[in-house]
Amino acid sequence: VREIAGLGVDGIGWTLVPADQNIEPLHPALIWLDRRAEAETQWLKELPGADQLIELVANPIDAAYLTPKLLWLKTHRPEIFDRTQQFLTASGFIVARLTGEFTCDYTQAYGYHFFDIRRESWDERAAELMGIPLEKLPRLAGCTDIAGTLSAVAAHQLDLPAGIPVLVGCLDAAAGALGAGVTRLGQTNEQGGQAGGMAVSVDRVVVEPQLIFSHHVLPHQYLLQGGTVGGGSLGWFRDVLGVSDADAFESFSAQAAQVAPGAGGVIFVPYMAGERTPLWNTNARGVFCGLSYATSRADLLRAIMEGCAFAVYDNVQVAAQHAVSIGEYLGSGGATRSAVWCQIKADVYNRPLIVARRADGGEGGHTLGLYALTAKAVGLCDDIGACVERLLPQRQMYEPSAERHARYVELFEVYRNVSRKLLSDFDRLAAIKVR
Numbered sequence: 001v002r003e004i005a006g007l008g009v010d011g012i013g014w015t016l017v018p019a020d021q022n023i024e025p026l027h028p029a030l031i032w033l034d035r036r037a038e039a040e041t042q043w044l045k046e047l048p049g050a051d052q053l054i055e056l057v058a059n060p061i062d063a064a065y066l067t068p069k070l071l072w073l074k075t076h077r078p079e080i081f082d083r084t085q086q087f088l089t090a091s092g093f094i095v096a097r098l099t100g101e102f103t104c105d106y107t108q109a110y111g112y113h114f115f116d117i118r119r120e121s122w123d124e125r126a127a128e129l130m131g132i133p134l135e136k137l138p139r140l141a142g143c144t145d146i147a148g149t150l151s152a153v154a155a156h157q158l159d160l161p162a163g164i165p166v167l168v169g170c171l172d173a174a175a176g177a178l179g180a181g182v183t184r185l186g187q188t189n190e191q192g193g194q195a196g197g198m199a200v201s202v203d204r205v206v207v208e209p210q211l212i213f214s215h216h217v218l219p220h221q222y223l224l225q226g227g228t229v230g231g232g233s234l235g236w237f238r239d240v241l242g243v244s245d246a247d248a249f250e251s252f253s254a255q256a257a258q259v260a261p262g263a264g265g266v267i268f269v270p271y272m273a274g275e276r277t278p279l280w281n282t283n284a285r286g287v288f289c290g291l292s293y294a295t296s297r298a299d300l301l302r303a304i305m306e307g308c309a310f311a312v313y314d315n316v317q318v319a320a321q322h323a324v325s326i327g328e329y330l331g332s333g334g335a336t337r338s339a340v341w342c343q344i345k346a347d348v349y350n351r352p353l354i355v356a357r358r359a360d361g362g363e364g365g366h367t368l369g370l371y372a373l374t375a376k377a378v379g380l381c382d383d384i385g386a387c388v389e390r391l392l393p394q395r396q397m398y399e400p401s402a403e404r405h406a407r408y409v410e411l412f413e414v415y416r417n418v419s420r421k422l423l424s425d426f427d428r429l430a431a432i433k434v435r
Contacts, residue, residue, distance in 0.1 A: 004160065006378040007098065007150065008370035009169035011091030012195075013214075014111045016069040018084040023096045026080045030069040031090075032195070033229070033273055035282045037068035040075065044068060044113070049129055053113040056126055060209035062280045066111035070132060086138050091169040098166045099148030102138035106215040107171040109140055117213070118205055143170035143217050144377040144384075167377050172366055173199055173225065174217045176332055179369030181356045181392050183218065183385030186327035190312065190345060190353060192335025196231035197277070198312050199223040200319060200326050210278035210318045217373055218384060224324055226277045226315025230270025230308045231335065233286065237304060253338040256302040261347065261404050262411055264299035266290045268307030269419050271426075275311070278318050281423055283430035289418050305341045306408075309348040310415040316349060331355045332365050339398075347404040348412070356392035364392050 014032035017025055030036070041063045044050060054060060061067070066089070074081045088096060089108045096102050109115040114126035120140060127134050141147070147168045155162035177189035177199045188200040201221045206213055212225040238248045245251055271284035288303065316326070329351050335341050336355045346353040356364055372388045375381040 004164050005380060006146075006165045006167060006374040008167045008374035008377075009091050009094050009098070010172045010175040010366055010370055011089060011094060011108070011169065013089070013108060013171050013173065014064050014066055014069075015090040016066050016073075017088045017090065017093040018073060018080055019086055019088055019093060019096065020083060021085040023093070023100070025093070026083055027073065027077060029090065029093075030072075032064050034069070035063040035274060037063045037072035038282060040068040040071035043071070044130070047129065049126075053126055053129075054209055055207055056117070056123060057110055057113050057115050058117050058205050058207045058213040059110055059113070060280060061113065062276070063282060064276060065113070067113040067130065070112075071130065074131065084136055087136055088138060091171070092138060095147045095166060095169050096138075098150055098154045100151050101148040103141050103145075103147045103168045104138045105141055105143045105145075105168045105170050107143055107174040107217060110214045112137070115140075117215070141168045143168055143174070144373050146377060165378055167374055170217050170370075170373065171214060173197075173227075174214065174223060175366045175369035175373070177201075177223060177369070178217050178372065178384070178388055179364035179366055180330040180332035181354070181364060181388060182216075182330055183388055184327075185221065186325045188326045188329050190329045190331045190349075192231060192331060192333035192341070194232045195227060195229065196308055196312060196333075196335075197225055197227040198315060198319075198329070199225040200324055202324060206322050206324065208318060208322055210280075211315060212277055217369065224319055224322075226312060226319070228270070228277065228308070228311040228315070229273045229275060230286070230311050231333070233268070233270050233272055233304045233308060234301070236272060237301070249334075249338065252301050253340045255298040256305055257340045259296075259298045259302040261306070261344075261407050263303035263306055264290075264295055265292070266295055266299050266303040267411065267415050267418060268300075268303040269415065269422070270304065270307045270311050271419070277315050279419070279423070281426065283426040284419075284423065285426055285429070287418065287422065289414075302344075305338075305344050306348070306411070307415065308335075309341075309345045310412050312345075313348050313412060314416065314419075326351065329353045332363065336363065342398045346398040346400040348408045350400045350402075350405040352400065353398040355396045355398075357394040357396070358391055359393050361394070364388070368392070
């Protein structure tokens, strides 16, 4: 442990932790899946300056973001709002517990609609418009800046030496994109986890309210992102059907491989917890469309894989409208362990899907991204991108099939039509309060 040169921290986005002066949480964290702040979201959308807020931060107004959560606390838990010393992100809270320093990095700050994404600063006028006191917000910093050093208290708790430099840290998706190999413009991380989606590196601010926009961890790069929620659908399928096999996911892939593209005519809409981009709809839900007595278990499994790929492709279509060039897809997350799923994605996107792995066969992802960032911050490497690329020598490429892509284009149109036509009915179901 005496050879530890630095500590890097990343955390899930849009997670609000109100903390007191002793860095104790005053309320359970409000995570990105928490959509309790719908009324506050609507209030923000009706503000005379709502469009300017979207332009300022280059992101839409939605209940998943940090701003509505702040307003929810102010309205429903005013005593907690008033007692809060600092409103922190998930990674910011961890860094504060390690160092005693309150910070918010640029890759996380876009969750607040009073963050000027171009000037990398809090905007006093926007905060005043919403009634947010900026003194309760931490200082902004770059993800490779040193927040402070490991405090004696934290060192004792972790059984580490005090004084180790601790980075300000970053968004998990940004660290994951770097660790997957997104080091140059146009490269795109295809995320295959509970929160699926894509993140393409661009060199300019893109304001597209259907998508998500943030800083990348690399200088002079941003990430235009699509964020979906359907990545956990296979886990749901396993749990609901009572599959106890330890190798359930390998079995699922083997079964899905036996089914032709199109899943026997079954379309799966993977809105299992509402949907983020490009719909931004809290009430959307998962749907199997096209079931018949001939539908097999394998059909359902392949439909889930295809539906999750369609959800990401939905976002890719929006990005294309802004002339965003996608050079190659770099897969990350648990879904990359399934060759079948990787091939489906390559065929849907009509681009090679590349899974880059370490020399020992392990994945890249957050850990590798944080390693490279930390190495740069403490002077152990000069170029973050080169460091990552050197540590990802194994590149497995899944080439798309023109024939399968043509079929998937037709199926995607059905998927898209089904998803859009059901939105009003999802809202009606929510109003009825069906459990």
